[in-house]
Amino acid sequence: MPIYEYKCGKCKRIVEVLQKTDDPAPKCHGVMKRLMSKNSFVLKGSGWFASSPKKKKPKPSTDKKPSTGKKV
Numbered sequence: 001m002p003i004y005e006y007k008c009g010k011c012k013r014i015v016e017v018l019q020k021t022d023d024p025a026p027k028c029h030g031v032m033k034r035l036m037s038k039n040s041f042v043l044k045g046s047g048w049f050a051s052s053p054k055k056k057k058p059k060p061s062t063d064k065k066p067s068t069g070k071k072v
Contacts, residue, residue, distance in 0.1 A: 005035040 002021070007014050010030025017026055025032040043049075 005037050006032040007035055008032055 003018050008028040008030050
């Protein structure tokens with residue numbers, strides 16, 4: 001479950017609440033408004049963005065000699 005931050009419109013108090021997305025806002029003196037907060041989710045490495053260079057897969061070599069059926 002995510003942690004949401006709420007700010008009271010009357011007393012300006014900020015509260016963090018661990019709740020489901022469809023749970024009601026906590027009670028306070030005024031209307032509680034959900035705040036947008038900074039998250040700590042970071043995508044590291046390559047390949048996460050459309051502008052990232054793509055790695056090319058090596059094509060299978062066609063230079064192989066056909067087997068003669070003899071075992072060595």
